[in-house]
Amino acid sequence: MAPVSIQNVQKHYGAVKVIHGISVDITDGDFVVLVGPSGCGKSTLLRMIAGLEELSDGEIHIGSREVSHLPARDRDIAMVFQNYALYPHMTVAENMGFALKLKKASPAEIKEKVHRAATILGLDALLERYPRQLSGGQRQRVAMGRAIVRDPKVFLFDEPLSNLDAKLRVQMRGEIKAMHQRIGTTTIYVTHDQVEAMTMADKIVVLHDGYIEQVGAPLELYDRPANIFVAGFIGSPSMNFIDGRIEEGIFRTKNGLTLPLPKDVAASAHGRDLVYGIRPEHIRAAAGNIEGTVTLVEGTGSEIYAKLNCNGDEIACLFRERLNIQFGSTVGISVDTDHIHLFDKETGKRI
Known part of the structure; x- marks a missing residue:
């Protein structure tokens, strides 16, 4: 050795x-x-x-x-x-x-x-x-x-x-x-x-x-x-990346979708062009502020992989519950704010 x-x-x-x-x-x-x-x-x-x-x-x-x-x-x-x-x-x-x-x-x-x-x-x-x-x-x-x-x-x-x-x-x-x-x-x-x-x-x-x-x-x-x-390469399925910026303490996408943020977001991040990252496995099916239309469903038995169109932004989800999700239906989701990643739009670096 x-x-x-x-x-x-x-x-x-x-x-x-x-x-x-x-x-x-x-x-x-x-x-x-x-x-x-x-x-x-x-x-x-x-x-x-x-x-x-x-x-x-x-x-x-x-x-x-x-x-x-x-x-x-x-x-x-x-x-x-x-x-x-x-x-x-x-x-x-x-x-x-x-x-x-x-x-x-x-x-x-x-x-x-x-x-x-x-x-x-x-x-x-x-x-x-x-x-x-x-x-x-x-x-x-x-x-x-x-x-x-x-x-x-x-x-x-x-x-x-x-x-x-x-x-x-x-x-x-x-x-x-x-x-x-x-x-x-x-x-x-x-x-x-x-x-x-x-x-x-x-x-x-x-x-x-x-x-x-x-x-x-x-x-x-x-x-x-x-x-x-690295965020996109490591992890399967790949992390979601959504463009937008922080305005008044809320992450708002270019299509107007609002997404939750962790409490400790640095003040320097406000007003900057950012990329919001969340892994599909850190999204849960739940009634909430985020709703989307199902555009893809793939079941593997133990998991359900689905893509949702949320006000024009595509979000991939990995559900481990047994859910009755159908193509074209509307599904509510919640995001685990402990696993959110924010990246600088220009440099690609995590902030």
């Missing part, structure tokens, strides 16, 4: 910059998720940590060593890719032990480490099978086992669950988190799925257009997003 320090790392291809001076410190043993939309630079950053991409500027330290310009084989890391990259002519045991064989480890050492990794991942009964005889989830576990046997200082995961179906993704993300809790090796995990990030990470790094938008624990990002981008 080892901490990882990324210091002012930049990457550009000619005149095109894709990573703009990123700095982040990863504590020894942490599970850190790099999350963001496609093209934000998360996989490029991971590949620079792995030594698969050259840095244009900055430094990367793993443990006490600077590894910025070391080849991948000398960084003491293990990487799990989106595609499993298994050798089809080798058994599970041979695939898992191949890196050790290249290092000329003894057969006894290889067998012992492969058996230990197989036990951790529940692969004991599959060691003599070939990749073609495995399911997608089993193949991904073999790829993880191949990384475990190397006893690296850092695990790197590059969107490892993207090729799996929805049910298997849920199962595998639990297995990856459980593996980390058992082994404790520093782990850096890349995904575009914010649900994966929220459920797996000790710390989340939110990237956008090659910049870090916010770093923090999952609930910190959920409860106190730094700006509109």
